[in-house]
Amino acid sequence: MALKGLDIFKLTPKKNCKDCGCPTCMAFSMKVAQGALSIDKCPHMSPEALATLAAATEPPMKTISIGEHKLGGETVMLRHEKTFVNKNLFALDLCAGMDDAAIDAKLAEADKVDYERIGERMRVECVYVSVKPEHGAERGAAVVKKAAATGRDVILHCCDAALAGDILKAAAADVKVLAGANADNWEAMNALATEHNLVLGVCCKDLSDAHDTIEKLEAAGNKNLIINICAESIKDAFSFTVQIRRAALKDGDRTFGYPTIVNVARLAPEDYTMQAALASLFTVRYGSVIVLGRMTYAEALPLFGLRQNIFTDPQKPMKVEPGIYPLNGADENSVVAVTVDFALTYFIVSGEIERSGVPTNLIITDAGGYSVLTAWAAGKFSAGSIAKFFEENDIASKIKSRTLILPGKVAVLKGELENKLPDWKIVVGPNEAIQLVRFLKDYK
Amino acid sequence: MPFVSKPRKFNASINETVLGVGDKAVTLGGLNTLPLHFFDAPAKNPPAVGIEITDVDADLSAFPELAAFYEGAKTPAERAKKAAAAEGAQFVCLRFEGADPGGLNRSAAECAAIAKEVAEAIDLPLVISGCKNVEKDAEIFAACAEATSGKNVLFLSAREENYKTVGASTALAYGQKVGAESAVDINLAKQLNVVMTQLGIAPGSIVMNVGSAAAGYGFEYVASTLDRVKAAALEQNDNMLQMPIMTPVSAETWGVKESIMPEQDMPEWGSQEERAVAMETVTASACLASGSDAVILRHPKSVKTIAAMIAALL
Numbered sequence A: 001m002a003l004k005g006l007d008i009f010k011l012t013p014k015k016n017c018k019d020c021g022c023p024t025c026m027a028f029s030m031k032v033a034q035g036a037l038s039i040d041k042c043p044h045m046s047p048e049a050l051a052t053l054a055a056a057t058e059p060p061m062k063t064i065s066i067g068e069h070k071l072g073g074e075t076v077m078l079r080h081e082k083t084f085v086n087k088n089l090f091a092l093d094l095c096a097g098m099d100d101a102a103i104d105a106k107l108a109e110a111d112k113v114d115y116e117r118i119g120e121r122m123r124v125e126c127v128y129v130s131v132k133p134e135h136g137a138e139r140g141a142a143v144v145k146k147a148a149a150t151g152r153d154v155i156l157h158c159c160d161a162a163l164a165g166d167i168l169k170a171a172a173a174d175v176k177v178l179a180g181a182n183a184d185n186w187e188a189m190n191a192l193a194t195e196h197n198l199v200l201g202v203c204c205k206d207l208s209d210a211h212d213t214i215e216k217l218e219a220a221g222n223k224n225l226i227i228n229i230c231a232e233s234i235k236d237a238f239s240f241t242v243q244i245r246r247a248a249l250k251d252g253d254r255t256f257g258y259p260t261i262v263n264v265a266r267l268a269p270e271d272y273t274m275q276a277a278l279a280s281l282f283t284v285r286y287g288s289v290i291v292l293g294r295m296t297y298a299e300a301l302p303l304f305g306l307r308q309n310i311f312t313d314p315q316k317p318m319k320v321e322p323g324i325y326p327l328n329g330a331d332e333n334s335v336v337a338v339t340v341d342f343a344l345t346y347f348i349v350s351g352e353i354e355r356s357g358v359p360t361n362l363i364i365t366d367a368g369g370y371s372v373l374t375a376w377a378a379g380k381f382s383a384g385s386i387a388k389f390f391e392e393n394d395i396a397s398k399i400k401s402r403t404l405i406l407p408g409k410v411a412v413l414k415g416e417l418e419n420k421l422p423d424w425k426i427v428v429g430p431n432e433a434i435q436l437v438r439f440l441k442d443y444k
Numbered sequence B: 001m002p003f004v005s006k007p008r009k010f011n012a013s014i015n016e017t018v019l020g021v022g023d024k025a026v027t028l029g030g031l032n033t034l035p036l037h038f039f040d041a042p043a044k045n046p047p048a049v050g051i052e053i054t055d056v057d058a059d060l061s062a063f064p065e066l067a068a069f070y071e072g073a074k075t076p077a078e079r080a081k082k083a084a085a086a087e088g089a090q091f092v093c094l095r096f097e098g099a100d101p102g103g104l105n106r107s108a109a110e111c112a113a114i115a116k117e118v119a120e121a122i123d124l125p126l127v128i129s130g131c132k133n134v135e136k137d138a139e140i141f142a143a144c145a146e147a148t149s150g151k152n153v154l155f156l157s158a159r160e161e162n163y164k165t166v167g168a169s170t171a172l173a174y175g176q177k178v179g180a181e182s183a184v185d186i187n188l189a190k191q192l193n194v195v196m197t198q199l200g201i202a203p204g205s206i207v208m209n210v211g212s213a214a215a216g217y218g219f220e221y222v223a224s225t226l227d228r229v230k231a232a233a234l235e236q237n238d239n240m241l242q243m244p245i246m247t248p249v250s251a252e253t254w255g256v257k258e259s260i261m262p263e264q265d266m267p268e269w270g271s272q273e274e275r276a277v278a279m280e281t282v283t284a285s286a287c288l289a290s291g292s293d294a295v296i297l298r299h300p301k302s303v304k305t306i307a308a309m310i311a312a313l314l
């Protein structure tokens, strides 16, 4: 929460000595509130006042690093109010009680999903390893190492501090988050996390208890935390996750200003369809690490697509430059396909053409950065606009091929385009870019 | 400082709109909290889940579970009966794919006969959706509204181009419910509600479809439109945006690559049916989280899952 000028003024020495370059302490305070000056420009502030100010100007939600990834740091509850900044991560759920064959199978299954979409690598980023006393430290460390060997960030979930200590002795370098601090063990867990420089996960079975534990940890100097939603029911898990974010961003409660872990595998064991539904819910509403029992293409395609959408910045238009994009080594004799300059469309279409391996000249027209149908409905992707683009860019002399493939969704443009570009053979392509692979191969 | 929960409910609420008649009638809307925030205040009516069938006998061979579910059901009425028995389904949506002038081009009279049969075959509320051709939809909706008169059917949807004919021939003439469909923009959504109410349609007879997309395909605009509509309805008490929202999820998700790529063309992607189910389930969940008061799904497994998720959040 930003401090108002008046609040800052109350903290100044009120000497009006002008050392800060301002005529009065009040003028100085107003400038600081606007962000035009920093508080250290006044040499006379008391240490207590500085501490108060530092606390008050801290962002409402901390940014926590897990390996290469950043979590939290959000400032708004809804993306249109500004933007969401750090996308949630997905994690695979493992338990040290599973046998090796089962663990290997889970990891191998997750390894199969690794692809690129719009310049982003899509694969499950973390592994969540639960270890209980009956599994023992040796087993725990072995599973942690197996998980880390896949190149993913490991979250170790263990509520027994002695056991966690033994696992970390053997495998600290393979762990990024130690989850399991609670009202009883927080001191010992805090010591371990600090010693091994790990993010500490605080169990939240109850909002008040978790709040108390975080206050204690912060008082002990640890602000490298994440809140592990350990609710038993789906209802409580959702309630806690929303209330924690709301308390931090809306009510200025910085104790809850941390990212969260939500384990949907635990909320719906073995029911992968329900897990996908819950993972979607928590992607849209405030889960920071979402733990699933598996990540096959069935879950990955919609969930990674959803995450990519939700975490795009609404303030930035997603556009690519209009022009001719020769793909797969296309030359002047290669077929031509046309589409719009919306980045999402361009990346999907160019990706599929590349997959087909068929040399193709992809022409991107200036369509205001809209999708095919949106641009068509807005009059920015029409027979007229395509013909005009061909003329202005002198496509006819740059390309010898006279075959032009239209997106299937704008098949209606065919007739008019034939009139406007009489030398060209206009071919209606499929509706979905993925069908271009077969289409281009067959066409050739 | 101990943590004190601060429930957040609003003085405004979403309109309640009843679909269907009798014991199985469903009330949409009524919420005075943010979507699915039932921990802030108990839900008056939880969001509803509908199951979609089409008038044409589609080839389901790529989807063995779906094919088994509809096994032996040849006519729309037979399919409707099976659909209505799906676990978690609270209403049935009959989509007139066959009315498309570019396809089977079924006449309004034929559609009306099908609608009547379907309405009589089930006791769940019925939603009728068109073929997306504005002129043709206006024609078939008029005929179907008459044929199903007294059943309190919802027609999806009236759009900017045809709201007058659709509104007049469904809500005004036969007291049916009507959907107001706009393209992912809060101002367009509001504008359409304004002109439809000016036409004399009661706000309580209007359900909105503010636009939809599959997850990954411009869904951020859908999410933000839903977010903004709910904020305007609840925080600003904007009564021209307080109509409950129904999102036809399946109509979008079953057309994208995740659902249409056969397994033999993409062996690494695995079962096509699982992908199609996950796509509609994930999209539906995201729609409900952002503000839909009802969703329409195609696969009984998706219907069951989403209904169970809503129940678990109550």
Ligand code: B12
Binding pocket: A337, A338, A339, A340, A342, A344, A345, A348, A349, A369, A370, A371, A372, A373, A374, A375, A376, A377, A378, A405, A406, A407, A408, A409, A429, A430, A431, A432, A433, A434, A436, B182, B183, B184, B185, B188, B211, B212, B213, B214, B217, B218, B219, B221, B222, B252, B257
């Ligand atoms: C997000 C969205 C918007 C966003 C814009 C986002 C953007 N940058 O485009 C906003 C909110 C701004 C918007 C505005 C409008 N929209 Co809009 N919008 C959508 C929405 C929900 C998703 C579009 C999307 O992102 N699709 C994903 C991209 C990747 O799809 P795509 O470009 O079509 O590409 C796919 C295929 O076409 C194919 N493909 C692409 N290129 C090529 C090339 C070849 C050769 C081939 C073979 C295939 C191929 O591959 C891709 C993936 O498979 C759709 C509804 C929907 N579910 O589609 C409506 C929709 C497109 N919008 C629509 C309308 C009417 C509008 C407006 C005109 C509304 C208005 N009256 O103001 C405005 C127009 C803009 C303006 N203000 O002037 C209508 C169009 C109706 C129609 N059929 O004509 C739709 C269909 C919604 C609806 N059902 O009414 N919209």
Ligand code: SF4
Binding pocket: A012, A013, A014, A015, A016, A017, A018, A019, A020, A021, A022, A023, A024, A025, A026, A028, A041, A042, A043, A044, A045
């Ligand atoms: S330097 Fe500090 S005390 Fe002096 S006028 Fe500026 S704010 Fe006031």
